[in-house]
Amino acid sequence: MRRRVARLGWMTMVLAAGCFGGFGGCEDDPPVPDCHRPHTGASLDGEWRIEGNGKRSGCRDRRLVGDLRIETTLPLAIDARAEPASGPATGPEPRNEPDAFVQRIRRADFALGGEELPSGVRFEGTVHGSCVELVIEEDLPRGDLLRYELSGHIGSGGRVTGSFTGRGPESCITNGSFTATVR
Amino acid sequence: MLRQLGFRALLRGVAVAAAVACSVPAAASAQDAGAGARGDRLALELGLSVIIPLEGYADRQPGIGVEAGLWVEIERLLLMPTLALRQSISGRDETYTHVALDFMLGYLVTDAENALFLGGGLGPHALYERVYVERSVGTVFRSTSSDVIEDFIGGASLFARAGVAFWRTSTVTLIVSADYAVTFANFQERSSEQAVRINVALAVGG
Numbered sequence: 001m002r003r004r005v006a007r008l009g010w011m012t013m014v015l016a017a018g019c020f021g022g023f024g025g026c027e028d029d030p031p032v033p034d035c036h037r038p039h040t041g042a043s044l045d046g047e048w049r050i051e052g053n054g055k056r057s058g059c060r061d062r063r064l065v066g067d068l069r070i071e072t073t074l075p076l077a078i079d080a081r082a083e084p085a086s087g088p089a090t091g092p093e094p095r096n097e098p099d100a101f102v103q104r105i106r107r108a109d110f111a112l113g114g115e116e117l118p119s120g121v122r123f124e125g126t127v128h129g130s131c132v133e134l135v136i137e138e139d140l141p142r143g144d145l146l147r148y149e150l151s152g153h154i155g156s157g158g159r160v161t162g163s164f165t166g167r168g169p170e171s172c173i174t175n176g177s178f179t180a181t182v183r
Numbered sequence: 184m185l186r187q188l189g190f191r192a193l194l195r196g197v198a199v200a201a202a203v204a205c206s207v208p209a210a211a212s213a214q215d216a217g218a219g220a221r222g223d224r225l226a227l228e229l230g231l232s233v234i235i236p237l238e239g240y241a242d243r244q245p246g247i248g249v250e251a252g253l254w255v256e257i258e259r260l261l262l263m264p265t266l267a268l269r270q271s272i273s274g275r276d277e278t279y280t281h282v283a284l285d286f287m288l289g290y291l292v293t294d295a296e297n298a299l300f301l302g303g304g305l306g307p308h309a310l311y312e313r314v315y316v317e318r319s320v321g322t323v324f325r326s327t328s329s330d331v332i333e334d335f336i337g338g339a340s341l342f343a344r345a346g347v348a349f350w351r352t353s354t355v356t357l358i359v360s361a362d363y364a365v366t367f368a369n370f371q372e373r374s375s376e377q378a379v380r381i382n383v384a385l386a387v388g389g
């Protein structure tokens with residue numbers, strides 16, 4: 001009994017050292033988007049508007065640094081195409097095989113893309129269950145590029161919320177949170 | 184002994200030559216200019232200025248300044264050391280405060296009662312600037328950053344000045360002048376700031 005208590009004490013000390021020693025294992029990591037939520041990629045077919053807030057840093061031109069607001073200036077026509085699901089099925093655990101069959105159809109993975117986007121703009125995305133990963137790029141003058149990688153989950157009313165990281169213009173790095181509304 | 188005598192004679196000769204050189208033109212110019220001429224002068228100078236930035240100065244915000252210094256006339260030579268405090272007045276987020284120690288060397292073009300003068304100067308300065316910046320990038324996926332940039336730096340400034348001194352023979356002389364000033368400071372975006380300054384000052388005493 002005493003040995004077990006001592007072992008527990010050692011484990012606690014090691015864990016505490018890991019937390020406070022800079023290993024980062026116990027920091028407040030952002031919550032992982034829940035891919036098992038009810039809404040799926042089928043609701044993401046339509047016109048997208050995206051807005052968000054964050055920070056821009058690391059720019060050579062310090063006038064580009066600071067609080068950041070991102071927004072689409074016009075609605076983006078995005079297609080959501082069902083794709084064969086990969087990995088474990090999302091959603092509630094099916095009770096029988098027919099339910100599982102229906103669920104695999106309902107909760108298919110989706111690929112997001114735009115056929116009629118403005119020139120110089122690229123939009124790619126994947127949806128796994130209710131989790132969404134997006135990459136958006138826009139060409140800038142003089143060969144520069146704006147690139148955003150967005151990660152979020154689908155909520156009710158055709159809304160996607162999550163966080164983003166990005167690069168550009170020049171050496172800038174961006175991060176923040178976003179909300180996309182699909183109609 | 185002879186060497187000592189020779190040295191004294193040389194000194195006496197130089198002194199006489201200097202006295203003649205100084206007194207003859209002064210007397211001549213006094214006769215030429217009549218009532219306008221006056222002797223050397225050391226006066227207190229107090230002034231106000233309006234700053235019209237051409238580049239920098241917290242993104243070209245107009246400002247005002249006060250300055251105090253000396254107005255020194257030696258023949259037609261002017262010396263004007265001043266300490267100036269300049270401040271933006273636009274009331275926007277962009278502001279600056281400029282403290283400068285300027286040393287001006289000038290020349291009175293005429294010896295008249297109201298005399299044009301030309302000059303230039305330099306001196307050290309300290310400059311504080313606060314600029315609100317907002318920058319948008321992208322046309323479809325637009326990102327707009329906003330921030331406040333603050334700088335407090337030192338450097339040197341150069342200026343050229345042209346002006347008129349009114350009522351030079353009075354105890355109080357009015358001095359109206361305009362400067363073109365280049366202020367050197369190591370900002371990240373630029374190495375200098377430029378402005379035109381309109382100055383009104385009084386030289387009192389002397």
